[in-house]
Amino acid sequence: MISLCDIAKIFNAGKTNEFSALHNVSLNLRMRETIVLKGPSGSGKTTLLGLVGCMARPTTGRIFLNDREITSLPERFLTEIRRSTFGFIFQQFNLIKGISALENVMIPAYPTGEKNSLLRKRGLEKLEMFDLGKRANTRIEFLSGGEAQRVAIARALINNPAIIIADEPTAHLDSKLSNEFMEIMKDLKAAGTTIILASHDPIVYNSALADQVVEMRDGQVVKDGRL
Numbered sequence: 001m002i003s004l005c006d007i008a009k010i011f012n013a014g015k016t017n018e019f020s021a022l023h024n025v026s027l028n029l030r031m032r033e034t035i036v037l038k039g040p041s042g043s044g045k046t047t048l049l050g051l052v053g054c055m056a057r058p059t060t061g062r063i064f065l066n067d068r069e070i071t072s073l074p075e076r077f078l079t080e081i082r083r084s085t086f087g088f089i090f091q092q093f094n095l096i097k098g099i100s101a102l103e104n105v106m107i108p109a110y111p112t113g114e115k116n117s118l119l120r121k122r123g124l125e126k127l128e129m130f131d132l133g134k135r136a137n138t139r140i141e142f143l144s145g146g147e148a149q150r151v152a153i154a155r156a157l158i159n160n161p162a163i164i165i166a167d168e169p170t171a172h173l174d175s176k177l178s179n180e181f182m183e184i185m186k187d188l189k190a191a192g193t194t195i196i197l198a199s200h201d202p203i204v205y206n207s208a209l210a211d212q213v214v215e216m217r218d219g220q221v222v223k224d225g226r227l
């Protein structure tokens with residue numbers, strides 16, 4: 001279970017441009033389920049994903065990951081939890097041009113300090129999961145949109161995360177690729193992965209995959225429904 005207790009996030013606190021991005025947010029997210037954060041642009045979805053994924057800390061409130069309070073942990077522990085527990089998929093995939101699909105997939109695993117040959121093997125396995133073994137040495141800019149999407153998912157899986165966090169993953173995809181993305185999420189869920197998606201795409205929030213849909217507006221949860 002991931003529990004958020006009375007979370008607030010204030011940017012630029014004490015300055016003239018102080019902004020309250022999240023307030024009074026309390027949520028329970030169950031492991032092995034699929035949770036969708038839904039809401040208009042600026043409602044706080046990305047900020048919330050960042051807190052859950054240990055990329056930032058709340059200004060006030062506490063976050064528990066499987067009963068361990070993570071909010072007050074020193075930075076090096078947060079970094080370790082982030083690396084070992086979470087896989088991230090970003091809106092425009094954030095793949096690095098000029099290097100190969102395989103090198104992109106390996107990037108989140110470099111800090112583990114594992115031998116390069118082992119990392120390459122692991123990266124290839126992930127690419128092969130998505131039928132991309134043949135494209136391993138192809139530079140990112142030569143891949144199709146669908147291939148790039150699957151490389152981004154393979155990269156998120158390189159450290160075998162228990163939790164996948166995806167921020168507007170279908171925002172730049174056509175309906176066919178969006179549905180393909182959800183099919184891949186379905187397989188990951190079946191394998192026991194917890195999936196947290198932020199999206200205002202009906203293909204995502206109306207998906208049968210969603211166990212919980214959290215609706216956000218102006219930095220607050222306005223609806224928290226289990227389906």
Ligand SMILES: Nc1ncnc2c1ncn2[C@@H]1O[C@H](COP(=O)(O)OP(=O)(O)OP(=O)(O)O)[C@@H](O)[C@H]1O
Nearest residue numbers: 011012019021039040041042043044045046047048
């Ligand atoms: N580092 C920051 N400094 C100041 N304000 C920020 C910062 N990050 C986010 N915000 C503000 O917090 C609010 C919530 O942003 P957030 O990105 O979480 O919303 P969102 O629901 O994910 O929107 P989108 O769908 O457009 O990504 C926005 O008004 C944004 O401008």
